[in-house]
Amino acid sequence: MERKRGKTMRINVLQHTPNEGPGAIKAWSQAHGHQMYVYHPYQFNGVLPSAAETDLLIILGGPMSPNDDLTWIKQERQLIQQLLDRNVPMFGACYGAQQIAKVLGAPVTTAPAKEVGWAPVYLQSHVIPQLPEKLTALHWHQEMFGIPDGAELxxxxxxxxxxxxxxxxxAIGxxxxxxxxxxxxxxxxxxDGQYAADSALHQxxxxxxxxxxxxxNRQVMFQLLDYLTAE
Structure with missing residues (x-):
């Protein structure tokens, strides 16, 4: 499948809880004149887009785990696999990144520490040009993904x-x-502020x-999406 990079794209967003929306991703979409469609499979009986109508997939965070035995979670992974087979780019945050990693064969496990709050992250690869070496990001998780074969940390x-x-x-997760x-x-x-209890960040x-x-953070989010959609 030929990508629509550089053209108007249909961006399909999978949102998994009411309070974790696309944020700066929506701003990036609007800045490029793309069309964004937001799906809520956790609420609307697993409604998902088709692979054929997806030019970029965004998979947001949520309180569920890829290891949960729920039909719609498995159907999301089927969609992710279909898009990987079609060379369609995707970005996953938190649970969304875990879903991508699981499709790529990596495990999702309990993290060594529950991280909730603001904390620095450090760049480990320069495959995406001009990213800062250190950034302060919002963490909201207690599970983590393994690094899939063929992916870079x-x-x-x-x-x-x-x-x-x-x-x-x-894919970026x-x-x-x-x-x-x-x-x-x-x-x-x-x-969801109560989730900060017992976090190792003590915030x-x-x-x-x-x-x-x-x-x-907005600038880097734009850089990551530009990388995925570059011609």
Missing amino acids: LFSSDLVRNQGFVFGHE LQFHFEPEADDVREIVVN TPADILAAPVPAE
Whole structure:
């Protein structure tokens, strides 16, 4: 399948909880004149796009695990496999990255530390040009992915090594979040702030809200999507 890189694309977003939306990804889509369609398979009986109508797939985070025995979670992985077979690019955040990794044959396991809050991540590969060596990202997880065969480790944190991977020009998965902007962070925290309890980062919901969203996170999110969709 020939990609529509450089042309108007249909971006299909899989959103898995009401308070974790596309954030800066939506801004990138609008800046490029693309069309975004947001699906909520956890709520609407597993409704998903078809591979044929997908030019870029975004798989967002959520409270579920790829290891959960739910039909729609398995159907998501079938879609991911179909898109990989068709050379269609995709980006996954947190649970979304875990779904991609699992399709690529890597395990999803309990992380060595529960990370909830703001913490630095460190660049481990220069395959994507001009990314900063260190960034501060929002973490909201206690599981992690293995690095799939054929993928490169992209980011690590102080507590969890496997924080990001890049699989050719086909897929990028991040265990943390670059996509939330200020309003998104507030939405995440006011609804799910209790999840910060027992985090190894030792940040309260108030601490997380008080921290400004780093301006470079939007820029890096744009760089990652540009890399996936470059001609």
